[in-house]
Amino acid sequence: MSKFTFIRSIRKMYQFVVDKPLQQGTIINNLYKIKHVIGSGSYGIIYNCKEIQTNEIRVLKQLRPSKQRTKSEVSLFENEISIISKLQHASMPQFYEAFSVNGSLFYSMNYIEGINMEDLIFSTNRKYVEKDALAFILDLLPLVDHLHKKNIFHGDIRISNILINKGKLFLIDFGLSKIEQNDSKFLELRQYDYYDLGDVLLYLLYTNYSSKNKKALPWTEELSLEMETVHLLKRLLQIDEAYSTLESIAQDIETALLAVTKK
Incomplete structure (x- = not known):
């Protein structure tokens, strides 16, 4: 075993020991009673809780102890x-408070009822035809626009x-x-969010794709799309000239939707 592998194994063992989620029924900050773990990421553990004073559901995020x-x-x-704390949008988390308990860092936010798109697609085998996928991205644009107007890059x-x-x-x-007040830097950061929009659109389009070839081909060959949608995707994914504004993205989505509708 190499020195690097040994150190990595020790680190993972340490994380396994110290990053155990808090148990059901644990009361945090004399206010939140943990119901269950919603999920965990690379550096956070997320809990579904009940706020004792109001009896309302809250979401608590804990920075992993490690x-x-x-x-x-x-x-x-x-x-x-x-x-x-700066979002202030009904379709985004609402911040309540941040605090520390026994050295552990937490913050609380509202509980958003719904199913994430990944679970929806895999659990229900949901398919998105071209028109539906385009409409989905169009509905997502106002949320991204809200962030960008606050100089927030989602990432x-x-x-x-x-x-x-x-x-x-x-x-x-x-x-x-990230929040970036420098306009030129933020313009660069926005491109990453635009790219992600293209990635989401491509993901949705592939839900309606059945492979007929043993060999994987580029999406431009595998997917049968209107040329307006191909144009949109190529610009979002920066294969062609990248978009500089959400308004131009919205216009091209509308154009693609019109082409699909006329098909």
């Missing part, structure tokens, strides 16, 4: 708190970070988000 020893990880967590727009409830979309997980 990450609390690193200033950079703590800084990322504090950055996420700062960004969520992780993907299927698993989009919830849906009765046709309404919600954008979550701001762990990789």
Whole structure:
């Protein structure tokens, strides 16, 4: 075993020991009673809780104990708190408070009812034809626009970070988000969110694809799409000239939807 592999194994063992989720029924900050773990990421553990005073459901996010020893990880967590406190949108998490208990860092937010798109697609075998996929991205644009007007770059727009409830979309997980006041730098950061939109669109389009070839081909050959949709995807994925505004993206989606409707 190499020295690198040994150190990595020790680190994983340490994380396994110290990063155990809090048990059901645990009361945090004399206010939140844990019901169950919603999920865990690379540096956070997320709980479904009941607020004792109001009896309402809340979401509690804890920075993994193994990450609390690193200033950079703590800084990322504090950055996420700062960004969520600025969102102020009904389709995004609503921040309540941040606090520390026995050295562990937490923050609370509202519970958003819905199913994430990844689970929806895999559990129900949901298919998105070209028209539906385009309409989905068009519905997502106002959320991205809200962030960009606040100079917030999401940085992780993907299927698993989009919830849906009765046709309404919600954008979550701001762990990789940044606020950038420098206009030229923010223009560069926006391109990553635009690319993610293209990636989400491509993902949705592939839900309606059945492979007939043993050899994987580029999406331009595998998917049968209107040329307007191909044009949109190539610009989002920066194969062709990248978009510079959400308005131009919305216009091209509308054009593609019109082409699909006329088919």
